[in-house]
Amino acid sequence: MYPRTPKVTLAELIERYNRGETHAVTALYQLCQVQQFQVQLRETVTTGNVRGFLFAFCAVIDGVEYKTGMGKTKKEARSRAAHLALEDLIPKLDPQYFTFFFPPPLCEPKGKNNPLNELILEAVKEKYNKLMGGYPEFSSCGSTLAAFVIQSCTRFDVVAIGTGDHNTRETVASDGRLLHDAHALITARRSLMRYLYRHLLLFFSKNPVLVAKSIFEQDGKTKLLVLKGKTTIHLYMNQLPKGAAQMSSRLCLKPLSISTWEVNNQMGLHVAVEGNVFSTFSSNLDQMSSKVVSMSASDKLTQWQVLGFQGALLSHLLEPIYVNTILIGDTSCSNLRGLEFALNQRVDGIISKLPMYYCAYRAHVGLVPAVHPTSTGGQRSLSMNWTQGDISFEIVDGLVGRSTVDSPNKSCSSLASRLCKAAMLSRFSLVTKESQRVDLSKAVSYREAKMMSKSYQEAKNLLKSHLNQKGYGSWVVKSPISDGFSA
Numbered sequence: 001m002y003p004r005t006p007k008v009t010l011a012e013l014i015e016r017y018n019r020g021e022t023h024a025v026t027a028l029y030q031l032c033q034v035q036q037f038q039v040q041l042r043e044t045v046t047t048g049n050v051r052g053f054l055f056a057f058c059a060v061i062d063g064v065e066y067k068t069g070m071g072k073t074k075k076e077a078r079s080r081a082a083h084l085a086l087e088d089l090i091p092k093l094d095p096q097y098f099t100f101f102f103p104p105p106l107c108e109p110k111g112k113n114n115p116l117n118e119l120i121l122e123a124v125k126e127k128y129n130k131l132m133g134g135y136p137e138f139s140s141c142g143s144t145l146a147a148f149v150i151q152s153c154t155r156f157d158v159v160a161i162g163t164g165d166h167n168t169r170e171t172v173a174s175d176g177r178l179l180h181d182a183h184a185l186i187t188a189r190r191s192l193m194r195y196l197y198r199h200l201l202l203f204f205s206k207n208p209v210l211v212a213k214s215i216f217e218q219d220g221k222t223k224l225l226v227l228k229g230k231t232t233i234h235l236y237m238n239q240l241p242k243g244a245a246q247m248s249s250r251l252c253l254k255p256l257s258i259s260t261w262e263v264n265n266q267m268g269l270h271v272a273v274e275g276n277v278f279s280t281f282s283s284n285l286d287q288m289s290s291k292v293v294s295m296s297a298s299d300k301l302t303q304w305q306v307l308g309f310q311g312a313l314l315s316h317l318l319e320p321i322y323v324n325t326i327l328i329g330d331t332s333c334s335n336l337r338g339l340e341f342a343l344n345q346r347v348d349g350i351i352s353k354l355p356m357y358y359c360a361y362r363a364h365v366g367l368v369p370a371v372h373p374t375s376t377g378g379q380r381s382l383s384m385n386w387t388q389g390d391i392s393f394e395i396v397d398g399l400v401g402r403s404t405v406d407s408p409n410k411s412c413s414s415l416a417s418r419l420c421k422a423a424m425l426s427r428f429s430l431v432t433k434e435s436q437r438v439d440l441s442k443a444v445s446y447r448e449a450k451m452m453s454k455s456y457q458e459a460k461n462l463l464k465s466h467l468n469q470k471g472y473g474s475w476v477v478k479s480p481i482s483d484g485f486s487a
Helices: 010-018 024-034 074-092 115-132 136-144 184-203 208-213 260-267 283-288 297-307 337-343 421-434 438-442 446-451 454-469
Strands: 039-043 055-061 064-071 146-152 155-162 216-218 225-227 231-237 270-273 276-279 325-328 364-367 382-387 394-397
Touching: 010 024, 024 039, 024 074, 039 074, 055 074, 064 074, 115 136, 115 146, 115 155, 115 231, 115 325, 136 382, 146 184, 155 184, 184 208, 184 216, 184 231, 184 297, 184 382, 184 421, 225 231, 270 297, 297 337, 297 454, 325 337, 337 364, 421 438, 421 446, 446 454
Parallel strands: 231 325, 325 364
Antiparallel strands: 039 055, 055 064, 146 155, 146 231, 155 382, 216 225, 270 276, 382 394
């Protein structure tokens, strides 16, 4: 039976931190969630006359910078910065006014106006309508819309869009040219990766004008690239992602009244098969060994908020990239308890185990009006993708895993999607050449190139092990055939 999570007062939460039972970074995020403060641990410069090689971070809470914490590793510096912020923050909190519930109230009440949310929403709506202006036959794709928005200073640019509700029914391909998963969030994220590759090429171009246009700059200490200062990424989804994020609110409010079987099925890991979702505990999975099975969108989102949205290949060049804000426009959704649980509660306690650069990043989530009405009509298997800089969008048949004949953009005669693994490996090879990373050119296959990203793979294995040990199920192992191809 899933244990009832007790109601914990803010005073008890603080007491747990003071007793050393809660890590400083975790405690800082929990306290800020209770009061709905925006919090970020930001890398900065070392303070005072400090000798030696040290990392420095400071907590920024609702725009206010707290004392700088320093350490020999980024993890140590983040922990110190969180500790210093808590020293200042805790005395200002009056426990009698705040209570910590399960799960923490990360999201804003529906209908509450937030200027940032409105700017993100308007940018997504304007860009999607502009793209679809001349293609009414594909307008129904917007039901599942997902989009990434980059904020820099006062600009809000939609840089990647994806739609879709299926993964392929074809057998696993060995050449990397089949798009296995065409769900909206996954196609939007792969479109975001195309955007990141383009900006890496700008950075490594050695042309000062082009370098200045890149969103990246080099970290002087790690030599990896990071997003330029004041650059943040936001995610909008027109529907809750499939899987644990869609769990019933009954599980959050009255877990003891629900059967253990239902708790495991809804709160644990899920897989998608031809667009249908199954718990990893389901016996139906034994009958699907011949089909392409993908982890659910909820589980992939959980993974990316720990490992970063850049993936294994780009981790050779980039520090993890996380999303600051996640907005849901699902008109049938009344709360985001399931999403909060999927993203945060399931990975609680993992931070101290992760290698340098990685964390369990807690995005601010909120309910907003939908950009596009949800429709049950149209061709449900179709998926659209677009990246800033594209002349036109691409339409993929999610069940087939390839572009359609009438797609406004077709990359090649075989109709392989520009989001497929082979296309991503080709971009990676080009970037490694431009960056003069000779060591990375030694990889003979897509799989080998990913496995060479040691820290990323370590963090990924730790995440899988953590979820399994917590009772949420096992991450599905992909067929080795799918990643064995070469450029």
